[in-house]
Amino acid sequence: MRSIASAAALMLAGAPVSAQTVDVAPFTAHEITPRIHLLSTPDDYYGPAIGNVVLIEQRDGFVLVDSGLNAGNGRAVVRYARSLSPKPIKAVMITHWHNDHPQGISSIRDAYPKVRIIATRQTEAGMLGPEAFDIGYAPGPKWDGAMNMLIAKNKEQLQKLLEAPDTAPDRKERIRKALVQFDAFAGDFSGSYIVPPTETFERQLLIDDPDMPVQILYLGRANTEGDAIAWLPKQKIVATGDIVVSPIPFGFGSYSGDWIETIGKIKALGFTTLIPGHGLPQSDTAYLDRLIAALTDLRTQIAPYAKAGMPVDEVKKKVDFSKSIDTFGTTQRSRANTQALFFDPMTGSVYRELRGEPIVQGEGSPEPDVPRDTPPKPSSKHHKS
Known part of the structure; x- marks a missing residue:
């Protein structure tokens, strides 16, 4: 998971490819195709890292890839989906357990109580395991206090940098924006908590559609133990989660050997568009080759x-x-x-x-812990396909 401090340093590049018609802050909206949309943070966002959210409009509803970092992000996703179509959000596929990808689900489920929440078993374990959570099972004062303390600590560090005489002017400008964005982040986090998957799968799961079928695939370990991707074979579009993060890669508790193999399998799909877990879409394999190298x-x-x-x-x-x-x-x-x-x-x-030693998910990655709505338990449905 990303720490709030280190996430503030990560910046995306590029411009939106379609006009934004509804308030989706802190995201910017991009139209990949008329029925596939991306919500990503803009160039001038310096707050806590927020994973990309992909909206795929099928005939009877939207399939999402990830959901954002907090309840406020989830509400923005719902607003954007409703601006595109009256169809419901019918499924959310979680690429991996890092908290900037599943934590918007609480708001999405509030709007669409029957939504399917899909992940690998490994991702479910990461979302619900003790390595990720230690402060409670529901939003409330204990969580709010912990988050407020964490935000205050990071704002204090940023303020010291802002006041330091040797801090460059352009960096000071980024810090001023970051301080405002941290405040907005704190407001958006109200009501945030982890919602467990309603179903898991081992290798693949199909959300079928005559025009836009979505194959959810587990190709192997990479950035985490349970990374999943969404593959649209008719459109040749792949959403990778944090198997690919650009313009700067990210890796804590990752599996380098398997990661190389998994990237190779993504290349073998023959995609025309790759949507990373952070960053803007890519149209070739050049960045994947840099990651492998x-x-x-x-x-x-x-x-x-x-x-x-x-x-x-x-x-x-x-x-x-x-x-x-x-x-x-x-x-x-x-x-x-x-x-x-x-x-x-x-x-x-x-x-x-x-050296053949175990890699522990979450080890060395100081992301704030967040509460969940239920104690750990098996998923209600598991697909062996």
Whole structure:
């Protein structure tokens, strides 16, 4: 999961491809096709990271890929869907358990009580497991207090940077915007909590439609243990969740070897449009190739040190990922973000992976815990397909 502090550093690029006709803040709306839409955060958003939301309009309702970070995001998704069509939101597919992807569901379920909530079993375990939650099962004062404290801590850090004499003017401008966006985030979080999946699957699940069938696929571990993708074979559009994050990759508790294989399977789909978990759509495999190269560089450099049993702290002093880091941007800011959000955490994960040690989901990723509406329990329906 993303920490609020590190997420504020991540910035998307690009412009909306269609006019925004309804208030969907903090998102910007993009029309991929007349019946496929993307909600993503804009260039000048510096608050806590919010995953992309994809709306796919079938004949009898919308299928969503992810739901945002909080209840306010979910309400924005509902408003946007209603601006497009009176059809209901009939299903939400959760790509993975990081909280900026499933936490809008509470508001979506309020609007559409019969909505299907679909995830892999591994994602369900991450959403409901003790590694993700420790402060309660429902929204309320305990959660509000914890979130307010976390926001206050991060705002205090930003304020210190704003007042520091050596902080560059352009960075100060970003910090001012971030402070406003943190306040908006706090308001949007009221009523947020985790809603468990209503059904899980192992390898694939089809939400059929004559014009726009959606195949939900588990291709293997990658950014998390249970990453799922949505594949539209007729349109040749794939939504990857955080298997792909751009313009800067993200990896905490990830599986580098399997990640490379999973990206290869996505390439083999022959897509014409790829919608990442964060960032704007892509029309070729160039970014995927950069991710594979970066993951391969991590494994190649770390392997001899891991085999020799060198302590991981010493390994971090030996390796040099500067060339790989530069492929994701050569500014001081982009390099620092790439180092902090990908190469530093992935070094520890790759080290453990190469030594045959377990990788624990959520380990080393200081995202705020959030409450759920029920204690952990098995899904009501499971598909073995």
